[in-house]
Amino acid sequence: MNIVVLVKQVPDTESMIQIADDGTSIKTDDIKWIMNPYDEIAVEEALQIREAQGGEVTILSLGAQKAIEAIRTALAMGADKGIHLLDPAAEGSDALATAKILSAALKNISFDIIIAGHRAVDEDNYQVASAVAEFLDIPQISMVVKAELSDGKIKCHRALEGGAVVVEASLPALITTQRGLNEPRYASLPGIMKAKKKPVDVKTIADLGIDAASVGRANRTVKIKALNFPPQRQAVRMVEGESASEIAAQLVGILHGETKII
Amino acid sequence: MAQGVFVITEQRDGEFRKVSFEAVSEGRRIADGMTAEVTAVVLGSGIENIAGELGKYGADKVLAVDDAGLADYTTDAYVNVLAELIKNIDPVLIILGATVQGKDLSGRLAARLDAGVAMDCVAIKLDNGQLTYTRPMFGGKVLADVEIEGTPQIAAIRPNVMEIGENAKAGAVEKPEVGLGEVKTAVLERIMDTGDKVELTEADIVVSGGRGTAGDFKAIEELAAALGGAVGASRSAVDEGWRPHSDQVGQTGKVVSPTLYIACGISGAIQHLAGMSTSKYIVAINKDPEAPIFSKADFGIAGDLFKLIPAIAEEVKKLKG
Numbered sequence: 001m002n003i004v005v006l007v008k009q010v011p012d013t014e015s016m017i018q019i020a021d022d023g024t025s026i027k028t029d030d031i032k033w034i035m036n037p038y039d040e041i042a043v044e045e046a047l048q049i050r051e052a053q054g055g056e057v058t059i060l061s062l063g064a065q066k067a068i069e070a071i072r073t074a075l076a077m078g079a080d081k082g083i084h085l086l087d088p089a090a091e092g093s094d095a096l097a098t099a100k101i102l103s104a105a106l107k108n109i110s111f112d113i114i115i116a117g118h119r120a121v122d123e124d125n126y127q128v129a130s131a132v133a134e135f136l137d138i139p140q141i142s143m144v145v146k147a148e149l150s151d152g153k154i155k156c157h158r159a160l161e162g163g164a165v166v167v168e169a170s171l172p173a174l175i176t177t178q179r180g181l182n183e184p185r186y187a188s189l190p191g192i193m194k195a196k197k198k199p200v201d202v203k204t205i206a207d208l209g210i211d212a213a214s215v216g217r218a219n220r221t222v223k224i225k226a227l228n229f230p231p232q233r234q235a236v237r238m239v240e241g242e243s244a245s246e247i248a249a250q251l252v253g254i255l256h257g258e259t260k261i262i
Numbered sequence: 263m264a265q266g267v268f269v270i271t272e273q274r275d276g277e278f279r280k281v282s283f284e285a286v287s288e289g290r291r292i293a294d295g296m297t298a299e300v301t302a303v304v305l306g307s308g309i310e311n312i313a314g315e316l317g318k319y320g321a322d323k324v325l326a327v328d329d330a331g332l333a334d335y336t337t338d339a340y341v342n343v344l345a346e347l348i349k350n351i352d353p354v355l356i357i358l359g360a361t362v363q364g365k366d367l368s369g370r371l372a373a374r375l376d377a378g379v380a381m382d383c384v385a386i387k388l389d390n391g392q393l394t395y396t397r398p399m400f401g402g403k404v405l406a407d408v409e410i411e412g413t414p415q416i417a418a419i420r421p422n423v424m425e426i427g428e429n430a431k432a433g434a435v436e437k438p439e440v441g442l443g444e445v446k447t448a449v450l451e452r453i454m455d456t457g458d459k460v461e462l463t464e465a466d467i468v469v470s471g472g473r474g475t476a477g478d479f480k481a482i483e484e485l486a487a488a489l490g491g492a493v494g495a496s497r498s499a500v501d502e503g504w505r506p507h508s509d510q511v512g513q514t515g516k517v518v519s520p521t522l523y524i525a526c527g528i529s530g531a532i533q534h535l536a537g538m539s540t541s542k543y544i545v546a547i548n549k550d551p552e553a554p555i556f557s558k559a560d561f562g563i564a565g566d567l568f569k570l571i572p573a574i575a576e577e578v579k580k581l582k583g
Contacts, residue, residue, distance in 0.1 A: 130369025
């Protein structure tokens with residue numbers, strides 16, 4: 001079973017986000033970079049499939065030089081090899097261009113399953129994985145919370161609002177992960193040591209036959225015109241009183257009388 | 263030349279999801295600014311009789327694609343049908359709800375149509391013929407104003423944010439003949455939660471608990487039930503195994519935008535705030551008066567949630583009689 005995991009390096013979810021002086025990007029100096037949390041679940045799922053069925057896990061990531069850290073983390077968790085798509089011309093690509101680059105790379109790789117996070121927690125586009133599946137003309141099952149493989153098919157539970165749906169597809173297929181699918185393992189110290197020796201291929205977009213004029217920040221279809229902080233709320237109004245019931249009565253009074261919610 | 267607004271609605275078992283009405287209403291508002299038409303589409307099985315409802319919210323025309331093969335959502339069949347309809351109609355803007363279905367659909371449809379997507383929009387503005395979409399990034403820590411080049415442009419709107427407006431138009435139902443094409447996934451089963459649990463992302467009121475509950479969600483459930491709302495949880499409450507993953511509110515969980523969000527025993531980690539900061543009113547209850555959650559709340563109570571929450575539930579029940 002050849003499994004490819006799409007991995008992206010993103011700002012830590014506990015990071016404060018600050019808007020850069022250009023007003024359309026974020027300051028990156030003080031950010032701690034991590035593997036996208038949903039991609040960790042994807043790596044874990046790939047490792048579990050390999051442990052059960054044999055095969056090889058390849059990590060594929062498009063990103064700047066430092067994205068190698070996310071690839072190494074996945075290798076330290078146990079993945080076999082990495083492919084780093086590294087090209088200044090591709091930086092700042094939007095979701096569709098990113099998907100075009102990733103699928104061009106995937107066309108040169110033999111795979112049975114592609115696993116990706118259902119979204120990256122930076123631009124929150126929820127789009128790259130579906131677009132990759134489209135460009136490769138393979139079935140997709142998104143937001144998977146349970147997956148089983150048998151007889152060349154994958155059967156998944158997909159989380160829906162208010163329940164789940166069981167969907168089956170023949171391989172090759174792409175699935176995206178949702179929290180609940182598994183608990184990602186931590187990289188062990190021997191794992192981290194081994195990861196340093198695992199092969200990582202570096203490719204440019206020219207290697208993939210992609211025209212630089214169709215990707216990158218300057219060629220986005222979805223252009224970021226401005227970033228703003230959400231409007232600030234007014235200072236909190238503390239509700240106080242002698243007893244829990246007095247405070248409760250006051251709060252419910254406000255919610256009923258002033259805000260008309262209840 | 264591309265013109266008009268195309269709204270992809272969502273129904274389940276013959277009932278429209280609320281976000282469908284939000285999408286048609288928003289589509290109407292934008293189309294009025296362009297002096298253009300709104301065409302809504304509904305896909306499913308046995309949905310012909312509900313299609314006409316969309317006229318009430320401003321659809322000039324409703325395309326009903328009724329086929330047994332569309333009873334359950336599959337990415338392939340839905341994208342095949344929609345891509346064909348969209349090629350014929352050639353709209354400027356496609357609006358759909360950023361639901362689980364809408365998120366799965368929009369990425370693939372966008373790739374098929376080579377169109378840009380503004381995901382999870384909280385506002386759409388039309389100014390001098392230019393559409394600008396406001397959407398959260400980094401889990402809502404920032405709001406981005408984005409423009410999309412070319413047409414069609416796809417806007418997936420965050421449920422519960424845009425207003426439903428009644429603006430009756432003809433809503434003339436047409437039944438186009440469209441093939442489903444090749445469908446590579448099969449839906450084997452649907453496992454829905456039992457009972458009348460309110461879905462978190464659609465709830466008007468959400469009562470969430472965090473570490474401060476120490477795992478006891480009984481009072482929170484009772485308050486949510488009294489308010490007719492849903493129960494949410496912080497990441498630490500989920501990591502502790504106190505609540506299922508599906509209840510998690512935050513940057514790596516669900517993003518909710520209810521009218522009222524009550525945070526109980528939640529300190530207010532950045533990643534939690536990312537999931538609820540667009541709520542209309544936020545009430546925070548925490549024993550630590552310095553907890554960061556208070557800086558994001560409209561109303562705060564510093565005190566013991568085990569005493570306060572049952573007392574609030576009691577007051578709500580009294581009020582509702």
